[in-house]
Amino acid sequence: MDDKPIDEIWILGATGKVGRALAGRLTAARIPGVVLVGRSAERLASIAETLDGPIRTRRLAGFAEMLAAVQRERPLVVVNLLGSYAGTAVPLAKACMPNGNYVDLSIDNDTLSGLIGLHDEARAANSSVIGGAGFGVLATEALVVRLCAGMPYPSRVQIDALSSSASEDGVMGEALAVTAVDVMALGGRAYREGRLTPVPLGSNLRNHALPDGTTVKSAAVPSGELFAARQASNAPTIDFTSALAPTSPLIRPALPLLSRLLQIPSMRRMMITSMAASKTRRAPRPRPHSWGHAVIDWADGTRRESWLRADDAMDYTADVLTAVVRALYAGTAPRGACTPAAALGPGLATDAGATFLDG
Ligand SMILES: NC(=O)c1ccc[n+]([C@@H]2O[C@H](COP(=O)([O-])OP(=O)(O)OC[C@H]3O[C@@H](n4cnc5c(N)ncnc54)[C@H](OP(=O)(O)O)[C@@H]3O)[C@@H](O)[C@H]2O)c1
Incomplete structure (x- = not known):
């Protein structure tokens, strides 16, 4: 070769x-x-x-x-x-x-x-x-790298990915369906004392007043933004929420049971097949911008906050x-x-x- x-x-x-x-x-x-x-x-x-x-x-x-x-x-x-x-x-x-x-x-x-x-x-x-x-990873990682530059290790990092995307006529497709189902099956995650630790999927419900005057909700999901933020900050406590997490008060109580069901291989496969084939409709993005957000705290009481503004997340x-x-x-x-x-x-x-x- x-x-x-x-x-x-x-x-x-x-x-x-x-x-x-x-x-x-x-x-x-x-x-x-x-x-x-x-x-x-x-x-x-x-x-x-x-x-x-x-x-x-x-x-x-x-x-x-x-x-x-x-x-x-x-x-x-x-x-x-x-x-x-x-x-x-x-x-x-x-x-x-x-x-x-x-x-x-x-x-x-x-x-x-x-x-x-x-x-x-x-x-x-x-x-x-x-x-x-x-958008996934960079929108929050860039903020953490920037806010931590020249600083000692922070004590706590909170990051939020608040995407907004237009959709097309078509189907969801298998690649996205696998990502969505595996997120639900895994349940939530956060760093506690430097270790990736289970937290309830959909917990840490947050209501954001965005800098452009719009609002959006987000909640905990087990996403790679956590890993990147830990690499960038070395903070022992890190929480991540996403606007793609289920935030409806009707759905959130059912999430722990859904997580357990999706850990059964046949249920996982069935859910992926059905989500992959689910139809999507052409629609404009729900909010004018996509946002990354980070709030970082240091042991001496210093707090830094920053936003990253992009347009359509896709x-x-x-x-x-x-x-x-x-x-x-x-x-x-x-x-x-x-x-x-x-x-x-x-x-x-x-x-x-x-x-x-x-x-
Ligand atoms: N990090 C982020 O911010 C971010 C943003 C957007 C998307 N994503 C991820 O990026 C990936 C791609 O997204 P997308 O929206 O472009 O997905 P998509 O429209 O469903 O496209 C997936 C592509 O992969 C091909 N494919 C799927 N399974 C395959 C297999 N087993 N063997 C060979 N080819 C296969 C499909 O081919 P066929 O046409 O032959 O089916 C299609 O070309 C997804 O995993 C999505 O979750 C991440």
Whole structure:
């Protein structure tokens, strides 16, 4: 096997929502070497037709074939948009080594911690691995990195991800359904005394008065923002809430039972199948902006608060991913395995179009 990667950017899952958006941005920016990888030649061709300039497509039957092709053909950058990150992220990141680079949108603590566990291996292999390169993780991680710069370890971090996205006519799709079901099955999480600890899913209900005058509720979910905030702050106590968590007073009491039911493999599979096929309707985003929010406390009584304002969270995710892919392609990302702001600094968030507002 030749260890030198070819200068190609493979988008695995290019027929999905984020894949299409990323391909459009990379081709509009005249980044060469983009290859759309997916399971259907027809769907790939119809996406390629909408893009500016000739673009390569590659049909591969499924994950195993994609993994084997990455190992064999050695693209310079692999973008994993397949979802099911618990099973796909670490094998694909390892397949990029040596000399190749990997990025994904993973959002669960275990996957992110598995990817960061590859740090020494990736550095030795001259590879960059970046997990969670979307609104999810970066919108709060960038705030924590920025607020903690030059400060001692804080005693407590509260972070909130308050996304707002338009929806399209279609179906939810399996990748998103797996993420949603696994979040519900796991139950809530928070850091207590430096350890990831179970808390009830949907607890820590928060009502936010947003800087643009709108309001939104959020509650605890077990998301990778927690892991990234712990890496960035080393705080012993960290809480995370998301506006995507169920906050209705009718649903919240049923969540512990739902969590237990979804831990049964047949129930999990049934729920994923049904959610994946559930129809989505075209609708504008519910609020004008998406927000990341952080409040950080230090033992001496110092408190810092900041907001990150972006527009549509899905568009912002594609913009963040584009910026990360460009850095990986140009070789400017550090070697090793990192979350996005740890790799490229909080300026990545503003490069991708967000604004910081200090409270
Ligand atoms: N961190 C964040 O902020 C953030 C934001 C948005 C999305 N996400 C995550 O990013 C992932 C992609 O999102 P999306 O909205 O683009 O999802 P999507 O529209 O459902 O697209 C998923 C893509 O993966 C492909 N795929 C799924 N399972 C596969 C398998 N077993 N083998 C081969 N290909 C497979 C699909 O191919 P087919 O067309 O052949 O089905 C499709 O191209 C999801 O996991 C989502 O949860 C994260």
